[in-house]
Amino acid sequence: MNRIPSVDLRDFLSDDPKRKEKFTKEIGDAYEQIGFVALKGHFLSDELIDNLYAEIKKFFELPVDTKEKYEIEGIGGQRGYTSFGKESAKGKKEGDLKEFWHFGQYVENNPELEKVYPPNVMVDELPGFNEVGKETYKMLEKTAQYVLRALALHLDLEETYFDKYIKNGNSILRPIHYPPIKEEPKNAVRAAAHGDINLITLLMGAQGKGLQVQNHKGEWIDAIAEPDELMINVGDMLSRHTNNRLKSTIHQVTNPPKELWGTSRYSIPFFMHPVSEMPLDCLENCIDEEHPKQYDDITAGEFLHERLVELGLIKK
Incomplete structure (x- = not known):
């Protein structure tokens, strides 16, 4: 497969059983073959998207010392600000050429879970920042729910x-800023080749070149969404749970050509995570003689902790 398939969530949401079945087959086949789709018909309005980009640009333009007061120690970067170069891909020493923010879950009717998740960090300087972040989080979570229902x-x-x-x-909304590149990077790219940890990832801001996906032949192909599309991919948790029937595909964000080094890039992934106690044991109907069980039993919480240690965001 040399391109990313496009699907329309409105087919799944329609009252027509054939359209619903068509969407289910298209997205299922795409995730078995390449692990990525471009999705139209999501729940984000143009106005919400415009407001979000305006707010995150304002945040990343704040002075460094202002941003750094929102970098919270001891929580593995789960909420608030993470400064430039702090995160690296699994197995990479060089930090990625990015800074980012994390919005986390807005817990409903579960006081015990509220004590477990770190609270969201409020930005005093930008009154609209947290409000638009929360609304975007909710709309992406709703979109993800229907994608998972189809799967x-x-x-x-x-x-x-x-x-x-x-x-x-334990889902995360991560506005990322890839600042202008000022000097030749030494072995560093905007986001080194990696697989995502979670169930599925919904990505805003894949409209320009940069995001690349590795197909089964090991070839890198460009993943470019239309203006009205989200790029959605399978994460390692879902791949593991389905005994690798649905593919978590390696992807990267490359550095732009030298003539575009002076430009910023923004992208906003939503990492859909389950509650920590979800068992990621391989589903029985994904195991047979041709596809023996590939993974040990583990919970989502245990798996996440392992990976955060590997990424250097949590110390052992």
């Missing part, structure tokens, strides 16, 4: 199988 049907599970695991899940 549940594709896997011959009950349609709402994932609902109980993603309600109040």
Whole structure:
């Protein structure tokens, strides 16, 4: 496969069983073959997207010392600001050429979970920043819920199988700023080749060149979304849970050509995580003689902790 398939969520949401079945087959096949789709018909309005980009640009333009007061020690970067070059891909020494912010879950009707998740960090200088972040978080979470419902049907599970695991899940909305490149990077790129940790990732801001996906032949192909599309990919948790039937694909964000070094790039992924106690044991209907069980049993929380240690965001 040499291109990213495009699907329309409105097919799944329609009252027409054939359109719903068509969407389920298209997204299921795409995730078995390449692990990525471009999705139209999501729940983000143009106005919300414009407001979000305006607010995050204002934040990243704040003085460094102002941003750094929102970098919270001891929580592995789960909320608030992470400064330039702090995060690196698994197995890479060089820090990625980016800075970012994390919005986390807005817990509903679960006081115990509220004590577990770090609180969201409020930016005093930008009154609209947190409000627009929360609204975007909710709309992406809603979009992700329906994508996972389609995948549940594709896997011959009950349609709402994932609902109980993603309600109040440990999901993260991450506005990223890749600043202008001022000198020749030494072995560093904007985001080194990696797979995502979570169930699925919904990416805003894949409209320009930069994001690349590795197909099964090991070839890098450009993943460029239309203005009205989100790029959505399978993460390692979902790949593991489906015994690698759905593919978590390696991807990267390359540095631009030298003539574009002076430009910033913004992208905004939403990492859909389940609650920590979700078992990631390989689904029985994804195991057979041709596809023996590939992974040990583990919970989502245990798996996340392992990976955050590997990424250097949590110390052992």
